[in-house]
Amino acid sequence: MSLSLIMNYMKSASGDPSTVWNWDALAMSANNMPPQAILPRHSPMLLADTYAIWFRWFVEGMCNPLRYVADEKKTIVDVLADTIVRIDQIYSHEPQDEREELADLIARRVMSEVERHRRIERTHASTAQRQDLIDRAPNGPRCWVCGYAFDQLAIDKFLRRRKGITLASPSFVDILRPRGLETRDMGIEVEHIVPVAGGGGGDDNLALSCGWCNKNKGARTSIYDVEGRAPRSVYMLGTQQWLELPHPFWTVRILATRKRCEHHSGCSARSSHDELFIAPGDYRGAPNLNNLSVTCQKHDPYAVDRLMPLDQARQIWANRKRMRA
Ligand SMILES: [Zn+2]
Ligand SMILES: [Zn+2]
Structure with a gap:
């Protein structure tokens, strides 16, 4: 197992919160890649979503899809024309055929995002x-x-x-x-x-x-489209007090990607046949992405405790505070 990898990383990673605002310290951290072993759960999603958001910022920083969503007459021709201008500004010394090829690749991505937004805005099935x-x-x-x-x-x-x-x-x-x-x-x-x-x-x-x-x-596609901290609110699950609620989008993202009960028995419950639930692991840890899993009703450790009278649940969710460190 990779405990030594984790330990080496912990020793070399800065624990000083003031370095968050220090550019040189960030440069040091950027060279110190964390081992994947610190992502015990959902690691493909956490990594893939990280790469996807870097990529999205690259593409959308070149050409913003939202500029074309409202006007349905705008096509990939318009997107490409704008993208070529940007590529020519940024990569002016590169060969023209490569600039054109890159502009074409970016414009296709942008257009697919434009189409996605247009579809979301008119999801009215007959x-x-x-x-x-x-x-x-x-x-x-x-x-x-x-x-x-x-x-x-x-x-x-x-x-x-x-x-x-x-x-x-x-x-x-x-x-x-x-x-x-x-x-x-x-x-x-x-x-x-x-x-x-x-x-x-x-x-x-x-x-x-x-x-x-x-x-x-909503229109979100990445786990990082919402804040990285769970909403805070005090509530009891059985005999244990919890201080954070699972972020609703985390729940949706995990359920929609796993689609199955994660119980170690190799349970056959699937969202196509069974209702699935999000369950925090041990109460000593926060209910974050490394301490949440998908469960069926049978394997749910909180099958009874999670159900609360409507007014009580409403109050607990109304009390939540976001983004307080
Ligand atoms: Zn649902
Ligand atoms: Zn199960």
């Missing part, structure tokens, strides 16, 4: 598409993120079978993933999951999501 999504689900319609099975009332509302259907709030709410604090949470929403490179997007990209997962996912 009634036929809605019916198809309900019928297509082999084990009854479920949220593609958390596996929550929709009830008949939610389905009727989604398919607009009757007017004036209001979904009731549940009496008890999972404090760790509080679906039901708002009535939107209980409803069915349609989401475009996979941005198809270069645009397009057919029905295959449509999926059903519960309102809670959809509102907390």
Whole structure:
């Protein structure tokens, strides 16, 4: 095992918080790569999302997709024209054919992001598409993120079978993933999951999501699209007091990528068939990305404790403070 790697890193990593504001100290830290062994959980996601955000800042720093989203007449031709200007400014001494090739690659990425934003802004599936999504689900319609099975009332509302259907709030709410604090949470929403490179997007990209997962996912694609600290609030899980809530987007990102119970027994529960939950590990650690895992109901250590009366859960989430060190 790699304990020596971890220890060597800990000895050489600066523990002095004042160095965060010191450029020379940052340069030292940048040369001291942490071993992957400090990422015991979800490490592919944590690393891939880091690289993805560097890449996104590179691409979007060249050419901002948001400049083209609102005007549907703007195409890749417009994006390419702007990108070439930027490339010529920054890489003026490089061969022209390489500059053009790079501009083309960047413009395609930008355009695919433009298409993604446009799709998110017009996610209004037709009634036929809605019916198809309900019928297509082999084990009854479920949220593609958390596996929550929709009830008949939610389905009727989604398919607009009757007017004036209001979904009731549940009496008890999972404090760790509080679906039901708002009535939107209980409803069915349609989401475009996979941005198809270069645009397009057919029905295959449509999926059903519960309102809670959809509102907390939003347009985000990276774990680093939200703050790195969990919201703080005091609550009890069984006999233990916790001081932070799992960040809702962390929950969505982990559930949507793992899609399975992570119990060491090799459990077969999958979000396509079963509802899955987020569970913090040992209470002595913070409920952060290295101390949260996906569990099915059967293996959930907090199966009973996580359920709290609606008003109590609402209060705990209302009390949260963000970004306080
Ligand atoms: Zn969900
Ligand atoms: Zn399980």
